[in-house]
Each structure stands twice: as structure tokens, then as C-alpha cells.
Amino acid sequence: MLENSSRSEAVDFGKESLIKHLGEFFKLHNPSSLSGIENDASVLSFENQLVLTASQLFMEHVHFDLGYFPLRHLGFKIVAAAASDIIGMNGKPSQIRINIAASNRFSVESLEEFISGVRYCCERYQIDLIGLDMTTSATGLTIATSITGTATADHLVKRDGAKESEIICVSGDLGAAYTGLLLLEREKRVFEVNPNQQPDLSGYEYILERELKPEPRLDVIQELAEKGVVPTAMMNVKDGLANSLLHICRNSKVGCTIYEEKLPIDTITFETLKELKIVATTIALNGGEDYELVFTIKQDDYEKVKNLKSISVIGYITTETAGKNLITNDNCQIELKAQGFQPGAQN
Amino acid sequence: MLENSSRSEAVDFGKESLIKHLGEFFKLHNPSSLSGIENDASVLSFENQLVLTASQLFMEHVHFDLGYFPLRHLGFKIVAAAASDIIGMNGKPSQIRINIAASNRFSVESLEEFISGVRYCCERYQIDLIGLDMTTSATGLTIATSITGTATADHLVKRDGAKESEIICVSGDLGAAYTGLLLLEREKRVFEVNPNQQPDLSGYEYILERELKPEPRLDVIQELAEKGVVPTAMMNVKDGLANSLLHICRNSKVGCTIYEEKLPIDTITFETLKELKIVATTIALNGGEDYELVFTIKQDDYEKVKNLKSISVIGYITTETAGKNLITNDNCQIELKAQGFQPGAQN
Numbered sequence: 001m002l003e004n005s006s007r008s009e010a011v012d013f014g015k016e017s018l019i020k021h022l023g024e025f026f027k028l029h030n031p032s033s034l035s036g037i038e039n040d041a042s043v044l045s046f047e048n049q050l051v052l053t054a055s056q057l058f059m060e061h062v063h064f065d066l067g068y069f070p071l072r073h074l075g076f077k078i079v080a081a082a083a084s085d086i087i088g089m090n091g092k093p094s095q096i097r098i099n100i101a102a103s104n105r106f107s108v109e110s111l112e113e114f115i116s117g118v119r120y121c122c123e124r125y126q127i128d129l130i131g132l133d134m135t136t137s138a139t140g141l142t143i144a145t146s147i148t149g150t151a152t153a154d155h156l157v158k159r160d161g162a163k164e165s166e167i168i169c170v171s172g173d174l175g176a177a178y179t180g181l182l183l184l185e186r187e188k189r190v191f192e193v194n195p196n197q198q199p200d201l202s203g204y205e206y207i208l209e210r211e212l213k214p215e216p217r218l219d220v221i222q223e224l225a226e227k228g229v230v231p232t233a234m235m236n237v238k239d240g241l242a243n244s245l246l247h248i249c250r251n252s253k254v255g256c257t258i259y260e261e262k263l264p265i266d267t268i269t270f271e272t273l274k275e276l277k278i279v280a281t282t283i284a285l286n287g288g289e290d291y292e293l294v295f296t297i298k299q300d301d302y303e304k305v306k307n308l309k310s311i312s313v314i315g316y317i318t319t320e321t322a323g324k325n326l327i328t329n330d331n332c333q334i335e336l337k338a339q340g341f342q343p344g345a346q347n
Numbered sequence: 348m349l350e351n352s353s354r355s356e357a358v359d360f361g362k363e364s365l366i367k368h369l370g371e372f373f374k375l376h377n378p379s380s381l382s383g384i385e386n387d388a389s390v391l392s393f394e395n396q397l398v399l400t401a402s403q404l405f406m407e408h409v410h411f412d413l414g415y416f417p418l419r420h421l422g423f424k425i426v427a428a429a430a431s432d433i434i435g436m437n438g439k440p441s442q443i444r445i446n447i448a449a450s451n452r453f454s455v456e457s458l459e460e461f462i463s464g465v466r467y468c469c470e471r472y473q474i475d476l477i478g479l480d481m482t483t484s485a486t487g488l489t490i491a492t493s494i495t496g497t498a499t500a501d502h503l504v505k506r507d508g509a510k511e512s513e514i515i516c517v518s519g520d521l522g523a524a525y526t527g528l529l530l531l532e533r534e535k536r537v538f539e540v541n542p543n544q545q546p547d548l549s550g551y552e553y554i555l556e557r558e559l560k561p562e563p564r565l566d567v568i569q570e571l572a573e574k575g576v577v578p579t580a581m582m583n584v585k586d587g588l589a590n591s592l593l594h595i596c597r598n599s600k601v602g603c604t605i606y607e608e609k610l611p612i613d614t615i616t617f618e619t620l621k622e623l624k625i626v627a628t629t630i631a632l633n634g635g636e637d638y639e640l641v642f643t644i645k646q647d648d649y650e651k652v653k654n655l656k657s658i659s660v661i662g663y664i665t666t667e668t669a670g671k672n673l674i675t676n677d678n679c680q681i682e683l684k685a686q687g688f689q690p691g692a693q694n
Contacts, residue, residue: 034397038598039505040432040583041401041496050381051398054388055478055493057446061485085387099404099491131402138408144446144491146402149388158386236387251385 075117086149088236097131178287180211258315401432422464433496435583444478525634527558605662
């Protein structure tokens with residue numbers, strides 16, 4: 001991914017010229033962006049709106065492998081991932097700051113590739129780049145994002161509002177991104193053993209796209225707004241459905257029951273996992289980077305969402321003492337658990 | 348710095364328990380902080396205020412060396428550095444988010460050391476920690492900060508407002524932090540050659556503190572506000588005075604003349620640089636991490652600031668065509684230049 005027909009050294013550009021050069025790829029969309037990337041701090045103005053902020057850190061060799069992750073897709077993905085943190089609170093993302101640490105392995109052209117992906121996602125979701133800074137890395141590429149968005153007080157949704165007997169919904173389908181990642185890793189191993197063998201990834205486009213170019217679900221929160229539905233609790237699904245749902249339960253002091261048969265899993269995801277001899281339900285519950293939304297709604301709102309194609313009902317909220325449970329396809333009740341933090345693993 | 352009598356493995360804690368544990372070291376100070384670290388995004392509310400945001404990325408082996416940089420000081424410094432970006436626009440810092448990527452070399456105790464420094468600086472400047480996230484690093488420690496602050500429209504100061512014949516001021520003294528760093532690096536080399544030799548750093552406390560525990564100049568912008576002075580242009584001095592002043596000139600489309608004899612250099616800085624056989628003026632102009640302020644004021648405001656101990660007048664603004672000049676002690680005029688971006692060097 002780092003090879004280009006021409007290569008300009010970042011050192012020849014000078015830090016400030018390079019930032020200015022890369023910044024020229026962007027224009028501002030939001031009236032709240034009073035300044036762009038030109039100052040140490042950016043100036044924003046939000047009248048009568050709540051301001052939402054979120055930040056993420058992406059490390060090469062931990063969160064992405066440039067061996068199979070094109071830089072342009074990486075640029076798109078880091079903006080999409082940041083946006084999904086704001087969307088997960090029913091907010092609208094509006095500004096992003098990006099700090100890049102790159103070793104001298106990265107040419108100006110490779111940084112432009114990355115930035116073109118950032119721009120593509122920024123344009124798509126009307127997010128303004130208001131900060132861009134570069135520094136040096138001893139090894140590899142590190143990217144930090146800091147995103148700002150807005151919500152009105154009556155539309156903001158946190159994790160703590162779920163109540164007994166409310167309905168649990170999830171957007172899109174689950175486990176596709178992680179399945180795409182497993183496939184890319186398999187192909188990388190094949191390539192390492194036999195560099196002449198070209199990877200055959202046709203038929204797998206959907207799951208690869210879910211891993212390499214995820215779309216945050218701004219469309220879902222817009223659909224809910226159009227239907228007049230404000231979820232009672234919501235969270236972005238980035239570390240697996242189980243993790244997000246357990247967060248909602250813990251914060252709302254409730255329990256939940258979800259059904260294995262209701263979990264939305266795409267056919268390609270399912271077939272690929274079968275081929276890889278992995279249980280699809282495990283990945284739907286624990287696979288990362290779906291960037292879908294899990295949320296709870298009042299029973300009265302069910303009629304408003306039941307025909308929305310982007311939403312699946314997967315279960316309901318119970319009392320805290322009833323626990324957090326999954327009802328399997330063979331009608332067993334098992335406790336819902338999330339995978340823990342493993343330093344050295346992808347987190 | 349990583350050795351402790353007891354050591355708890357981060358992996359045993361689980362990511363979320365660890366974040367919760369470290370988050371318990373903090374309480375909120377600002378009414379604009381409607382939520383703390385508990386959600387993907389933080390909720391802020393600013394009425395009729397401009398919102399300022401800034402972000403920074405700190406990489407081990409590039410921006411700090413844990414061989415001589417205590418983790419507690421590092422925690423303090425990253426908050427101080429972030430705050431200085433807001434203060435450099437005449438704003439008041441109010442909230443910070445911190446993302447940490449740590450390899451499994453770091454125990455819970457070492458992360459607590461770091462967090463205790465973060466807390467000390469947050470308490471000192473009444474900054475609320477509203478985001479704390481942790482992830483894995485393949486090598487070393489990486490820290491990303493994202494800070495929010497406020498300013499009113501009539502007090503916000505950018506880089507583009509300097510006009511001909513205005514006065515150039517700088518706060519505190521220059522070059523001390525970089526001189527402290529040179530000293531620490533020298534002692535590290537001595538220690539590597541002879542591990543039994545204890546470093547003798549007595550007498551150097553001031554410059555070491557400037558490197559290890561810099562104080563952002565919130566006091567200076569408060570003093571200016573008390574005197575009724577709003578600078579016409581301002582910038583945080585983090586990559587050397589020359590760099591910041593050239594930014595102001597470029598953005599304001601003006602030139603400048605500053606005097607070598609007026610550059611504020613502390614006696615210990617001067618003597619240490621003499622001992623190291625380095626010209627003090629070079630370090631005052633180009634040494635990084637001073638976190639002082641350089642700003643321009645109208646001539647009419649001179650009377651209001653001339654007795655402030657924390658401020659030195661170092662020159663004046665000229666027309667753009669007159670260039671950016673330094674008048675040396677032997678009365679030569681030389682062009683003011685900033686050091687460029689060097690991947691692999693500290694930036």
C-alpha cells in the first residue's frame with residue numbers, strides 16, 4: 001500500500017507546509033465551524049445545542065495492518081468510527097480533529113492517500129476537518145481523532161434510560177466486519193506462504209467492505225427522527241453487541257433477554273464463518289467494528305419501527321434480577337457475556 | 348519509573364474496570380460538563396460562549412523518554428500542554444479527553460502514577476476529565492489528548508490580528524525547558540556509561556521543572572484581563588519563539604523586529620547553556636516546550652502591561668515588506684528563521 005510511482009519525502013516538505021498541503025483537500029460545511037485547521041485550537045459556536053465530543057486512538061499492528069488495509073480506506077474508517085460515537089448518542093457529528101504520528105516510511109503520497117479517504121468520509125457525512133497535526137513516530141502509524149457533534153436536549157440518548165419491558169432493537173446486521181477481517185488475515189497468511197498466489201476475494205465484497213469501509217448509521221437516527229421515535233437508551237456497537245447491551249443494562253440497572261434466532265446476520269457472513277468453522281452467533285455477539293446501533297424503545301413505538309428494513313427487534317428489557325440472557329435456537333437460556341480486555345489483542 | 352513494590356497486571360483488571368478505576372481519581376468542576384467519562388461521547392453545554400477545541404499526540408521515544416521522565420510528571424505535562432493551546436487563544440480550558448495506548452510493560456500502578464499527574468494538573472487548572480479510554484500498543488506508550496475550552500467573542504485572540512507598530516510581548520522566560528531536556532539527556536548518557544554514578548542535578552531545579560512540569564500561563568491571560576488588555580494576536584510558544592512569531596507574522600501579513608538583548612532568559616538557563624557550549628539566543632528562539640505566550644498589543648496598552656513582572660516587551664510589528672528580523676547584541680540585523688520539521692527528531 002505504500003508503493004507509489006512517485007515518492008516525495010515528508011521531510012522535504014516541512015511540517016507546516018505538509019499540514020497546509022493536506023488541509024487544502026478540505027472545505028468547511030457547518031456554520032458552527034468558525035475556524036478550520038489554522039490555529040492551535042479551533043473555534044466553534046453552538047447556540048442552544050448540547051455539544052458532544054468523543055476521541056479515539058488507532059495504532060498500526062493493533063487496530064490495522066497496512067499489509068491488507070489500504071490507506072485510503074483507513075482514512076475513511078477512522079472518520080466513520082469517530083462519527084459513530086456521536087451517532088450512538090443520537091447526535092449529529094459536525095467537526096473532527098486528526099493527529100497523525102508517522103515514521104519516515106510514509107511518503108507525502110501515502111499521506112495523501114490516507115487524507116483522500118478522510119475527505120471522502122468527511123464529505124459524505126458533512127463533517128468539517130478543523131484540526132490536522134503531524135508528528136513523528138519511532139515505528140509505524142498512529143492516528144488520534146477527536147470529534148464534535150450536537151444534539152438537542154430532548155433527542156440526546158444515553159446508556160442509562162432503558163426500562164423494564166422496553167424493546168431491544170439493533171440496526172443493520174452483525175459480525176460482518178470481523179468476518180471480513182478474519183478473511184483478510186487468512187489471505188495474508190496464504191500470501192506469506194506463497195507470494196505468487198493471488199487472493200481470490202470475489203463473492204466476499206460485502207464483508208470486506210464492512211471491515212474496510214464501514215458506514216456509521218446516521219441514516220438510522222435520521223429515520224428514527226422522521227418516525228418521531230426517541231430511543232430510551234442507545235449505544236454504538238463497536239466491541240460486539242454483547243458488550244454494548246451489557247453496558248446499557250449496567251447503566252440502566254436492568255436485565256435483558258435476547259433471542260439467538262433474531263440476531264441479524266447477513267448470508268455472506270454466515271456462509272464465510274461456516275467455511276472458517278466458526279459459530280456465527282459468537283461473532284454476531286462479540287465481533288468488533290460493526291458500528292451498528294443497539295437501542296431500546298418504548299412498546300408504544302414498536303408500530304413506528306416495525307416496517308423499517310434497517311432495524312431488527314432482538315429481545316426485550318427485564319428487571320435487573322432477571323439477569324442478562326440469550327435464548328438459544330434450541331431454547332436454552334444462557335448468560336450473556338462480553339469478552340474482556342486483552343492487552344496485545346485488538347481492542 | 349516502571350518499578351513499584353507491588354504490580355497489578357492491567358489484563359487482570361479488564362479494560363472497563365481499569366478505566367472506571369482510573370476515572371475514580373477525578374471529579375467534575377465546570378457547569379458546562381454535563382457528563383463525565385461514562386459514555387462514548389461526552390455531553391457539554393456552553394451558553395453564548397465560543398467553544399475552543401485542540402488535540403495533541405505524545406509518542407514515547409519521540410516526545411518523552413521514560414528513562415528520565417517520571418510518569419507522574421508526564422501526566423501533568425500532557426494536560427499542561429493541552430491547556431496551553433486553549434490559553435494561547437486567550438481562552439479558558441475546561442474539559443479534557445485522554446486516550447492511552449500502552450503495551451503490557453505498564454502495570455496498573457504505573458498507569459495510576461500517570462493518572463495522578465493528570466489529576467494534579469486537572470485540579471490545579473480546574474479542568475474536567477470527560478473522556479478516558481485505553482487501548483493496546485505493540486510498543487511503548489502513546490497518549491492522545493483532546494481539550495475543550497471557552498472564550499467570549501470579544502476576548503478570543505487569533506494569530507491574524509497583529510498590525511504595524513504594535514508591541515510584541517512574551518511571557519515568562521524562554522529556552523528553560525529545552526535546556527532542562529539537554530541536561531537530562533546528558534545525565535542519561537553519563538548513567539549509561541557508568542550506572543553507579545548518581546546524577547547530580549542540584550542547582551538545576553528550575554530548568555528541570557520547566558521541562559518536566561511546565562505550567563501553562565493561565566495566570567498571564569488572567570492578568571491581562573484584569574488590566575483590560577486584549578492582545579491583537581497571540582500564540583502559545585511550544586516549538587520556539589521564532590516559530591510562533593513567524594506564524595503570527597504570516598497570518599497577520601506583517602513583519603517584525605525583535606531584539607536579542609530583550610529576550611527573557613533565566614540565569615540558570617544561560618549558565619547551563621554556557622556550560623553545554625550552546626548559544627543561549629538559539630535556544631531561546633528555537634527551544635521547544637516553553638509553553639509561554641507571545642502576543643502583540645496596541646501601543647496604547649503599553650502603560651497597562653509595562654509593570655507586569657510576567658511580561659517582557661521584545662520588539663515591535665513592522666510592515667510585511669520590512670521582513671522578520673532579529674537585531675543582535677552587536678547591532679546586526681539578521682533574518683528570523685524557524686527550524687523545520689524533522690521526522691525522527693522531536694517535534
